Structure formats: C-alpha cells, structure tokens
Amino acid sequence: MTAMRVRQAIVAALADEMRADENVIFFGEDVAEAEGPFKTSEGILEEFGPVRVRDTPISEMGFTGAAVGAAMMGLKPVVEIMFIEFLGVALDQVVTEGAKMRYLSNGTLSVPMTIRASVGSGLGFGCQHSQTLEHWFASTPGLKVLMPSDAQSAYSLLRAAIQDPDPVIVLEPRILYAERGEVDTSKVTKIGKASMRATGSDITIVALGHMVNIAEAAIKAAGVSADLVDLQTIIPWDRETVLASVKKTGRLIVVEEAPQSGGWGSEIVATVTAQLFSSLKSAPFRITTPDVPVPFNGGLEARFAPTSDDVARQIKHALSQSGAPQPWWVAEGVAK
Amino acid sequence: MTTSLERRNALYGNDLACYERMVEIREFEKITNALFAAGSIRGTTHLAVGQEALALGMATTLKPTDVIAGTYRSHALALAFGLTPHSVLGEIMGKATGCCGGVGGSMHMCDTSVGVLPTSAIIGGGMPIAAGAALAFQVQKSKNIGVALFGDGATNIGAFHESLNLAAIWKLPVVFVCDNNVYGEYSRINTTTPIDDLHIRAESYAMPHMAIDGMDIHAVRKGIGEAVDRARSGGGPTLVEAKTYRFSGHSRADQALYRPEGELEKWQKRDPLLVTEQDLIARKLITQDQIDQMKSTMEADLGALAKKVESDPEPELSAMFSNIWTPAKAGK
Numbered sequence: 001m002t003a004m005r006v007r008q009a010i011v012a013a014l015a016d017e018m019r020a021d022e023n024v025i026f027f028g029e030d031v032a033e034a035e036g037p038f039k040t041s042e043g044i045l046e047e048f049g050p051v052r053v054r055d056t057p058i059s060e061m062g063f064t065g066a067a068v069g070a071a072m073m074g075l076k077p078v079v080e081i082m083f084i085e086f087l088g089v090a091l092d093q094v095v096t097e098g099a100k101m102r103y104l105s106n107g108t109l110s111v112p113m114t115i116r117a118s119v120g121s122g123l124g125f126g127c128q129h130s131q132t133l134e135h136w137f138a139s140t141p142g143l144k145v146l147m148p149s150d151a152q153s154a155y156s157l158l159r160a161a162i163q164d165p166d167p168v169i170v171l172e173p174r175i176l177y178a179e180r181g182e183v184d185t186s187k188v189t190k191i192g193k194a195s196m197r198a199t200g201s202d203i204t205i206v207a208l209g210h211m212v213n214i215a216e217a218a219i220k221a222a223g224v225s226a227d228l229v230d231l232q233t234i235i236p237w238d239r240e241t242v243l244a245s246v247k248k249t250g251r252l253i254v255v256e257e258a259p260q261s262g263g264w265g266s267e268i269v270a271t272v273t274a275q276l277f278s279s280l281k282s283a284p285f286r287i288t289t290p291d292v293p294v295p296f297n298g299g300l301e302a303r304f305a306p307t308s309d310d311v312a313r314q315i316k317h318a319l320s321q322s323g324a325p326q327p328w329w330v331a332e333g334v335a336k
Numbered sequence: 337m338t339t340s341l342e343r344r345n346a347l348y349g350n351d352l353a354c355y356e357r358m359v360e361i362r363e364f365e366k367i368t369n370a371l372f373a374a375g376s377i378r379g380t381t382h383l384a385v386g387q388e389a390l391a392l393g394m395a396t397t398l399k400p401t402d403v404i405a406g407t408y409r410s411h412a413l414a415l416a417f418g419l420t421p422h423s424v425l426g427e428i429m430g431k432a433t434g435c436c437g438g439v440g441g442s443m444h445m446c447d448t449s450v451g452v453l454p455t456s457a458i459i460g461g462g463m464p465i466a467a468g469a470a471l472a473f474q475v476q477k478s479k480n481i482g483v484a485l486f487g488d489g490a491t492n493i494g495a496f497h498e499s500l501n502l503a504a505i506w507k508l509p510v511v512f513v514c515d516n517n518v519y520g521e522y523s524r525i526n527t528t529t530p531i532d533d534l535h536i537r538a539e540s541y542a543m544p545h546m547a548i549d550g551m552d553i554h555a556v557r558k559g560i561g562e563a564v565d566r567a568r569s570g571g572g573p574t575l576v577e578a579k580t581y582r583f584s585g586h587s588r589a590d591q592a593l594y595r596p597e598g599e600l601e602k603w604q605k606r607d608p609l610l611v612t613e614q615d616l617i618a619r620k621l622i623t624q625d626q627i628d629q630m631k632s633t634m635e636a637d638l639g640a641l642a643k644k645v646e647s648d649p650e651p652e653l654s655a656m657f658s659n660i661w662t663p664a665k666a667g668k
Contacts, residue, residue, distance in 0.1 A: 034522040037589065057492035057528035058459045058520055085458060089494060124379025124430075126441040128457035292656055296441030297430035298378055300656045335657040 001184050007177040009151040010040045010116070012185065013158035014078060018048050021076060024162055027054040027063055028080030028116075037082055038118060038177050060086050064115065065093035068167070071113040072101060078162060081117035083129045084171060091136070098167045099142030114161040118174040119147075120210060120257060121305050125174075127293035130301075132209070132257050137169050138234045138264045144168040144191055145234040149212035151181030153232060156189035164191055173210040173257075194238035200225030202319060203251040206242055206268055208234065211255040211306060218255075218311035224319060234264050239271060246272050250281035251318055257305045260288040260327070285324035287314055290335060303328070337420075340450045344418030347396050352621055354396060354553060355612050356630060358388040361412045362609060363634045364421055365584075367642050368411065368428060368442075372588050376646060377428055381442045384412035386551075386583035389608030390515055391416035393556025394483070397564055403451040403469045404483040405462030408443035409515075410455040413485060418450040421641055431648040437658075438651040459520075460486060460495030463512065467499045470510035470567070481509040481567040489520025491534045500575065504541040507572035511563040512538075514575065515550065517582035518599075522590060535577035543573055550578030551606045554615070581606070 004012065018024045030037055032045040032055040045053040056063040060081060067077035081087045087094065094115065101109050121130040137145045144166055148154035154172065161168040168191070189195070197212055198219060204227045207215040212230045219226045227245040231237055246252045252272050254265035265286040272284050287306045295301050310328050317325035329335040347353050365383045372381050384391070387409075395416040398404065406413045414424045419435055427434030428442045435447050436454075443457040453469070456462045466484035473480045490496050491514060503510050514534055518525055526532070538545035544566065548559030556578060563574035581603035585592035604610075616622045622630075 030522040033594065037522070055523055055527065057523075058489040059492045059494075061494050062492075088458070089460070124441065126379060126443050126457060127439070128443070128461075290657065292660055293439075295439040295651075295656045296379065296436075296444070297438040297651050297655070299430075299650050300439065300653065303653065303656065329657065332653075334653050 001182045003180055004151055004183050005177065006148070006151045006154045006179050006181070007038055007040045009155040009181070009183050010158055010172065011042050011044065012183070013155045014041065014044060014162070015047065016185065017159055017162040018044070018052065023074060024076045024078060025052045025070070026078045027056050029056055029058055029082055031055060031080050036080065038174065040080065040116070040177070060090040061093055064090035065097065067113045067115070068093055068098040068101065068111055071111045071167070072109050076112045076162060078114045078116065081115060083125070084117040084119045084133045085128055085131060087115070087117060094143070094167070094169070095137070095140045099140050102166070103142065110165045111167045112165045113167050114158070115167070115169045116158070117169065117171055119171045120173045120175055121294045121301055122175045124296060124298060124301065126296045130294035132171060134171055134234055135258060135262050135264060142167065143235065145171065146191065146232060147171045147173070147209040147234065148232070149173070149209055149230050150176065151179065151183050152187065153189065153195065153230065155183045155185065156187045157232060159188045160191050163188070171209065175210055189232060192233045192236045192238060194241040195230040195232055196227065197230045198226060198228040200227055202226060202249060203253065203315060204229060204242070204245040204249045205253050205255060205315070206231055206265070207255040208232070209257060211257050214306055214308050215255045215311055217308035218315060221308055221312040222315040224315055226315070237268065242268060242272065243275060246276055246284070247279055250279055252284035253315060253318055254286045255306050255311055256286060256288045258288060259291045260286070261291050263288055282318050282322045283324045285318070287311055287327070290327065290329050340418035340420060340423070340447050341400055343420060344395065344400050344450045347392070351616065354392045355616055355622070357416060358392055358609055358612060359631055359634050360421065360638070361388045361391065361415050363631065363638050364415060364424070365411060367638050368425070371429070371642060377442070378430070379441055380587045380589070381428065382409040382587050383584040384409050386603070386607060387412055387515060387517060387580050388416070389553045389612065390550045390556055390578045390580055393553045394485070394513065394560055397557050397560045398451070398483060399480070400450045402481050402483060403453050403466070404485055405453045405466040405469070406445070406455040406485040407462065407487060408455060408457040409487070410443060410445040413455065414445035414447070414452060417447070417452050419445060419447050419452065421638060422645060423447070425642060425645045426648055429645055429648070430650070431645060432651045432655070433645065433648045437655050439655055460490040460493040462486065463490065463495045463499040466512070467503045467508055467510050470503065470508040471506065473509055474506070479568055481511065481564060483511045483513060485513045485515060487520060488514060488516040488518065488525045488534055489528065490514070491537060492529060500538060500541045500543060500573070503573040504543045507570070509567040509570070510573045511560065511567055512573060512575045513560065514577045515580055516577050517580045519582050519586065521586045522594060524594070533577065535575050538575035543575055545575040545577070547577045547579060550580035551608045552611050553608070
C-alpha cells in the first residue's frame with residue numbers, strides 16, 4: 001500500500017499500463033510538456049517520450065476521433081479531456097463513431113480506447129465547467145462508463161479501463177484530485193463490479209464518484225447501519241450486488257451528482273422496484289441535484305450537489321416512513 | 337448611477353476616455369489577481385492584461401446595437417464595451433450585483449444593452465453564435481452586425497472552420513476577430529499550428545482577411561473598421577487576426593514558466609498602454625504627470641470598489657432556480 005493523492009494514483013495507473021503495454025499511447029491538451037492542467041500526467045512525457053505522449057491542439061473532435069482510429073488499428077490510446085464539457089464538441093466521434101465500430105464491423109474491429117475527463121461541481125468553475133454529464137454516455141450502448149471515488153478506485157478503474165478492449169470513459173471527480181488515500185497497485189477492478197464502501201442492515205445507499213464520500217458522511221451523521229454501494233461502473237452496472245443488498249435491507253436510496261431528470265439512478269430504482277417489489281419496506285428514491293445549471297456563487301453551489309446533511313435527513317426519513325421524502329428545494333419551498 | 341450604455345457612449349471619438357478605460361482594465365485585472373490570491377474570488381480567472389487596445393478598438397468601432405460573442409477571457413471585453421466595474425467584479429465575486437446575478441462567474445459576462453452576448457467558456461463556442469446573430473440581422477434587414485472574438489487556439493477547432501464557411505456562403509454580416517495572443521492555454525501557438533499567420537485560413541473560404549497590430553488602438557480601429565464596413569454594407573464576413581500577447585498565464589493556475597526567455601520583455605515594450613500613452617503625449621492630450629495621477633486615482637477607486645463589492649449581497653437561493661426556462665406568458 002502506498003499513500004498517494006488521487007491525481008497521483010491516476011498518473012501511477014497510466015504509467016503502469018504504459019510500462020506493461022507499449023501499445024498504450026497518451027495525448028490531450030497540455031498533458032505532455034505541462035504535465036496536465038491538473039497535474040494528472042506528471043513525469044509521463046519524461047518516462048515514455050514524445051512518440052507515445054503528445055500534446056494536442058485544442059481540437060477535441062480531431063484527437064478523440066484519432067484515438068478511435070488508432071484503437072481500431074491496434075493501439076490503446078488514452079486521451080485526456082480537461083473538462084468533460086469539452087467532449088461536447090467530440091460527441092460524434094465517441095457516441096456515433098467509436099461506440100458503433102465493433103457493431104458495424106460484424107465484430108471484426110474493437111476500439112480499446114480510454115477517455116479520461118475531469119467532472120463535477122464544487123470548485124467555482126461555473127456552469128460550463130462543472131457538470132458530471134455521465135448521462136450523456138450512459139444511454140449509449142457500446143460505451144463503458146466508470147467513475148472513481150477515491151485514490152484506490154482512481155488507480156484500479158483506470159488500469160481496468162486501459163486494459164479493456166472497448167471504449168471506456170473514466171469520469172474523474174475534479175474535487176478529489178488532491179485527496180489522499182492508500183493505494184494497493186496490485187488491485188485492478190473488474191469493470192461492471194461495484195465496491196462495498198460500508199456494510200449494514202437497515203438501508204442500501206448506492207452512490208457514485210464523490211457522492212460515495214458524501215453518502216458515507218451522511219450514514220455516520222444519521223447513525224444508521226447501511227450498505228454503501230460504490231457503483232464504480234454506470235454501464236454496465238452491477239445489478240447483482242445492488243439487488244442482493246436491497247433484498248437484504250429492503251430499502252434503497254440512490255445519491256447522484258446529476259440533474260433529477262434523466263439520471264442513471266432512475267435505472268437503478270426502476271430495476272430494483274420491478275424485481276424486488278414485494279421485499280421493499282419503503283419506496284426506493286433518488287437524491288439528485290435540482291434540474292438547474294451549476295451556479296457559480298459559492299453559497300448556491302454548496303447547495304447544488306447533495307450534501308451530507310441533506311442525505312442524512314432523507315436517510316432518516318426513509319427509515320421512519322414508507323413514502324419518499326421531498327427534495328430540499330420542495331421541502332424548503334424554493335422550487336417545485 | 338452610470339449605465340453600461342452611457343459608459344460605452346462616452347468612448348466614441350474620445351481617445352482620452354479610451355485610454356482611461358484601458359487604465360481601468362489594467363488596474364481592474366491587478367485587483368482581480370490580488371483578490372483571487374487573497375481567497376476572495378473562487379474558481380478561476382483569465383486575465384486580459386496586455387489586450388486592452390483590442391478591446392477598446394472594437395468597442396469604439398462597433399455600435400452598441402451590434403453584438404459580440406466573446407470568450408472566458410472576458411473582463412477586458414466587458415469593461416471596454418461598457419459594463420461597469422461593479423457589475424463585472426460583482427460577477428467575478430459571485431454577488432447578486434454581478435452582471436449575471438452571481439451565478440455565472442469570471443468566465444461569463446453578459447450585458448445585452450451594449451451587445452455583449454454571454455461569453456463562452458468553450459473554445460470556439462461563440463463563433464457559430466456570432467454567425468447566427470448575423471444571420472438574424474441579414475434576415476431582418478437590419479444594419480447591425482455580429483462579431484466573434486476568439487483566441488488563436490480556437491482556429492484549430494471545428495467550430496472555427498464551420499462558422500467561417502457558413503458565413504462565407506451565406507455572406508453573413510459578421511466579423512471574426514482572432515485575438516492571437518501567442519498562447520493557447522499552456523501551449524505556444526507554433527507547437528499546435530503549422531502556420532504563423534492564422535488569418536490566411538480565410539483563403540480557403542474565399543473570405544477577405546488581414547492581420548492587424550492588436551497593441552495599437554488606431555491600428556485596431558482601422559482594421560476592424562474596414563471589416564465592419566464590409567459587413568454592414570452587405571459585403572460579407574472578414575477574418576481579422578489581431579497580433580497581441582498574453583502578459584499573464586492562461587488562468588490563475590498557470591505561472592507561464594514555459595515562455596521563451598525575453599519574449600515577455602520584448603512584448604512589454606509594445607504594451608498597449610505604453611503605446612497609447614506615447615501617442616497621447618505626442619498629441620499633447622495628456623502629460624506624464626496626468627497619466628501617473630490617473631493611474632493612482634483608478635487604483636484607489638477600484639480598491640474602494642472592491643471593498644464595497646466584497647460586502648455586496650449574495651444571490652438569493654431562488655436565483656439558482658431562475659432563468660432556466662422562459663416564463664410562460666400571463667393568461668396562457
């Protein structure tokens with residue numbers, strides 16, 4: 001076990017994969033000479049050289065599409081998208097091209113590429129640099145979508161992503177880059193497998209990314225015995241683990257840092273409700289952000305993503321009543 | 337209280353007022369930098385030190401009814417086009433008094449009373465928008481024009497090429513202004529682009545193009561003016577490349593340690609404030625003493641403003657839920 005920051009865990013995972021497989025190449029904006037705006041590629045250019053590690057122009061469609069092409073021809077490209085919103089201009093290459101190549105080649109082509117992107121609110125970057133946007137990709141068959149919650153998962157998920165034969169998007173909560181944690185570099189996560197952050201008996205909380213940490217604090221604050229499932233992979237998500245947990249506890253809350261409408265949590269709640277209807281002790285529900293852009297103002301942004309206080313309030317509600325609680329903006333009469 | 341439009345109108349035909357606004361921008365950015373360092377500003381800021389002449393040259397060539405789609409390096413554009421230092425700093429500090437009510441932040445300036453469309457934090461994001469605004473003016477048979485202001489790095493993104501092509505085939509009343517400040521984020525333009533003169537890219541769209549000295553307000557007015565006249569008279573779009581220099585790093589996170597030795601110093605000799613001062617002194621419109629006085633007064637005034645803005649009200653919680661959709665019309 002080695003203590004490292006999340007961003008260092010990302011560097012370590014990339015370096016380990018580049019050492020293990022010479023087909024792994026890495027490019028993005030200011031990732032080589034400048035070692036990444038978030039210092040997520042420190043020392044990579046120095047160790048692996050300019051053939052495998054490249055700075056790109058500000059041309060996300062061009063270089064992300066180039067990763068698709070290079071992947072089809074046998075390389076394993078890893079590209080960095082500085083802020084997930086920048087993938088917006090490259091969406092065609094990811095969703096409509098990359099995700100369809102295996103299907104459209106009758107299975108003769110694979111696209112072993114990895115897209116890393118920083119995501120999330122909380123740092124005052126405003127509404128065009130603070131979204132998580134996992135739902136842009138979660139409904140695209142052919143993609144795999146991962147999100148780490150700490151240094152260990154940042155390491156293990158990135159290694160798994162690079163090793164995977166299909167296009168994988170790793171969404172890295174920007175707010176965690178500087179967080180420290182113990183990392184066991186022998187651990188490579190299986191894509192599609194959730195991780196249990198805590199185990200308990202009264203309720204199942206499913207969360208993703210930084211919301212796992214928020215949920216963990218909320219469980220402590222609420223003083224309850226809960227299974228905390230760190231989903232880690234959004235597609236394909238770990239039905240087995242989630243269903244087994246809810247079968248045991250009879251209660252489910254999903255905590256998402258994404259707008260209320262169209263989130264991945266709806267899929268989880270729908271599946272659990274359909275399959276475990278008779279075992280449920282209370283209505284499964286989601287805790288999400290409101291359907292609003294991420295506000296810049298610090299006080300407002302602090303209320304945007306679910307907070308541990310609010311998650312704790314809703315956990316207590318779920319344990320005492322059978323119906324779902326109202327989101328804070330309804331409970332406080334701020335919005336409908 | 338002075339409105340944005342009054343502040344804009346005060347600039348036309350008044351070189352001294354333009355110089356004073358340039359000083360305002362320079363001192364404003366110094367204060368922004370200091371406030372960020374002190375923890376009073378969160379998130380990020382992208383300073384426009386050294387790019388004042390381009391902003392003022394455009395502000396005084398365009399009419400307040402023309403529209404401009406700019407970028408996250410937004411403070412100079414906003415102040416030059418008329419936004420008050422209070423509304424700009426208020427936005428940067430997330431206050432209710434900011435031009436976007438505090439929900440936008442440093443990268444997002446907007447004031448439709450002087451034609452400033454919301455500035456975009458996405459490279460090239462404003463370019464199709466400016467072309468679209470010009471399309472509206474063309475359809476409406478208005479004499480207004482659209483302007484896109486973007487950096488050198490944006491010339492490598494699809495939106496640049498698509499916007500230029502579209503504007504060319506539809507002969508849109510739009511001016512594309514590339515602020516070539518030599519650096520795209522942390523990369524020198526020559527490492528990401530195979531040509532030095534970015535304006536020649538207009539050739540492939542059969543579009544008139546030119547390079548101008550972006551450090552000299554007169555050169556900016558002359559070049560942009562020619563493009564504006566063409567657009568306004570139905571002659572279609574122009575690509576103007578203003579040669580400037582980014583005196584600061586890309587954002588607050590960037591110390592710009594990658595600059596070649598001596599490059600900054602070389603460009604500082606072409607500092608737009610210095611160039612303007614030399615011009616105004618030669619024309620006997622101002623003395624060095626008056627310049628020094630103006631700078632210290634501006635510094636003091638903006639310092640006092642910063643203190644005031646720090647205690648401005650925060651936006652109400654309801655601001656988070658406002659302006660998502662257009663409200664339904666009453667009675668419907």
